[in-house]
Amino acid sequence: ERRRRAAAASSGPGRTADGHPVRLMVNLGAPHELAAAAKADSEGVGLFRTEFLYLDRASAPGAEEQREAYRQVFEAFAGRRVVVRTLDAGADKPLPFATAADEPNPALGVRGLRTAVRHPGLLDTQLAAVAEAARSTGADVWVMAPMVSVPAEARAFAERARAHGLPTVGAMVEVPAAALRAGQLAEVCDFLSIGTNDLAQYAFAADRMLGSLAELLDPWQPALLELVRQTAEAGAAHGRPVGVCGEAAADPLLAQVLTGLGVTSLSAAPGCLPAVRAALATRTLEECRTLAGLALAAPDAVAARTAVAEAAGGTV
Ligand code: PEP
Ligand code: MG
Numbered sequence: 001e002r003r004r005r006a007a008a009a010s011s012g013p014g015r016t017a018d019g020h021p022v023r024l025m026v027n028l029g030a031p032h033e034l035a036a037a038a039k040a041d042s043e044g045v046g047l048f049r050t051e052f053l054y055l056d057r058a059s060a061p062g063a064e065e066q067r068e069a070y071r072q073v074f075e076a077f078a079g080r081r082v083v084v085r086t087l088d089a090g091a092d093k094p095l096p097f098a099t100a101a102d103e104p105n106p107a108l109g110v111r112g113l114r115t116a117v118r119h120p121g122l123l124d125t126q127l128a129a130v131a132e133a134a135r136s137t138g139a140d141v142w143v144m145a146p147m148v149s150v151p152a153e154a155r156a157f158a159e160r161a162r163a164h165g166l167p168t169v170g171a172m173v174e175v176p177a178a179a180l181r182a183g184q185l186a187e188v189c190d191f192l193s194i195g196t197n198d199l200a201q202y203a204f205a206a207d208r209m210l211g212s213l214a215e216l217l218d219p220w221q222p223a224l225l226e227l228v229r230q231t232a233e234a235g236a237a238h239g240r241p242v243g244v245c246g247e248a249a250a251d252p253l254l255a256q257v258l259t260g261l262g263v264t265s266l267s268a269a270p271g272c273l274p275a276v277r278a279a280l281a282t283r284t285l286e287e288c289r290t291l292a293g294l295a296l297a298a299p300d301a302v303a304a305r306t307a308v309a310e311a312a313g314g315t316v
Contacts, residue, residue: 010281011041014266016259020285023265024273025081027245031069034076037270041277044081044140046267047193047245048073050126051093059097060122066129071137078138083193083243083267084130085172086123086157088146089115092209098122107207112147112174113157127164134166144170144193149177151184158189172245174198179227182234182242192235194263196246200224218301219248225261225295225304232262243267252279253308259285260292283312 014024025046026037037045053061053069061069074082089098090111098119103109116123127143134141143166145157154171161169170191173179179199185192196219201208203224206216228244235242243265244258250268252275258266259280266276283291291308298304 010277013043014277014280016280016283016285016288018284018286020259022255022259022263022280023241023243024277025083025243025245025265025267026270026273027267028073031072033270034073038076040270040273042080042270042273043265044077044083045073046083046243046249046265048082048084049088050085051088054087054089054095054098055093060095060125063125063129063132066126067133070130070133074133074137074139074141081140081142083142083144083170083245085144085146086113086126086130087115088112089122107201112172113145113153114147116145116157123160124164127161127166131164131166140168141166142168142170142191144172144191146172146195147174147198148172148185149175151181151188154185155188173227173231174202176203176227179231182231183237186235186238186240189240191241191243192231193243193245193267194228194231196224196228196244196248199227199246203227215301219246219251219254220295220301220304222296222298222300222304224248225257225292228258228263229261229292229296232264235264236262241265250276252276253305253312255279256283256288256312257292257295257308259283260288260290261296 014022023043026042027047028037028045029049030052089095091107143161148154148171158169168190171185172193172195174195200217204216206213232242241264244263245267249266250272255276294307295304
């Protein structure tokens with residue numbers, strides 16, 4: 001009970017009961033979210049979705065407009081880290097100037113980083129704007145690419161970002177192939193960030209927009225957790241941080257499991273962080289590993305959650 005009360009009152013950097021650090025960061029997706037995101041007790045932005053700049057318009061935003069938008073975010077997070085996710089166009093976020101209208105399966109089409117191959121200018125303009133905004137502010141700016149499938153894509157992205165003067169470059173792990181080759185991704189970039197929303201969609205061949213498939217898309221699915229485990233282990237073997245920035249990071253009980261799987265940061269909506277921080281503070285790293293083992297061994301998502309909740313003693 002004492003441990004629980006201390007956890008409820010906890011603030012500052014995320015850590016387990018025995019002091020193992022887990023960075024707690026916020027997801028940011030639109031300018032109107034900035035004030036609340038910056039005010040939240042966090043170590044920065046773990047996922048800055050930049051699509052808002054591009055959606056609902058006929059042509060891409062210019063360099064100056066982008067620079068100004070990024071500058072506002074970086075200034076609000078001066079002294080903290082901001083992980084910028086480059087444009088994730090296509091699939092559920094089609095753009096008239098970047099997305100082909102005739103793809104039979106847009107979720108399997110030219111989306112995310114794949115767009116940059118067809119439209120290299122889009123990515124270069126964005127990287128230049130991010131780099132320039134970063135130079136004039138005090139934030140620790142990292143960049144990462146969405147929808148990386150093979151190491152060569154991550155290498156090419158890292159080269160381009162570094163050429164623009166952005167030193168810390170990552171790959172999102174949202175495709176099962178990327179999780180299975182996470183070690184090779186970790187060799188060519190500085191960090192990995194797992195997008196559990198898309199990783200679940202592609203691992204289970206289940207459209208993330210379909211509510212009727214929610215069971216398959218449940219982040220407690222042991223097969224999804226296994227992909228997280230492999231990614232975290234590969235990152236650790238290469239000394240690279242591995243974050244989770246999909247919806248899974250917002251669940252306090254699952255946060256303990258993810259920590260036990262080796263994830264080093266969690267990024268979620270600002271309002272979710274206090275409960276995640278409190279949950280982590282009640283558990284040692286070894287206890288998190290035990291919970292992770294229970295989840296991995298379960299036959300399905302409901303059984304995984306039930307087993308972990310029972311072992312956790314109903315404290316979250
Ligand atoms: C994800 O896929 O989990 C993710 C964080 O990216 P988005 O939800 O923006 O696709
Ligand atoms: Mg995604």
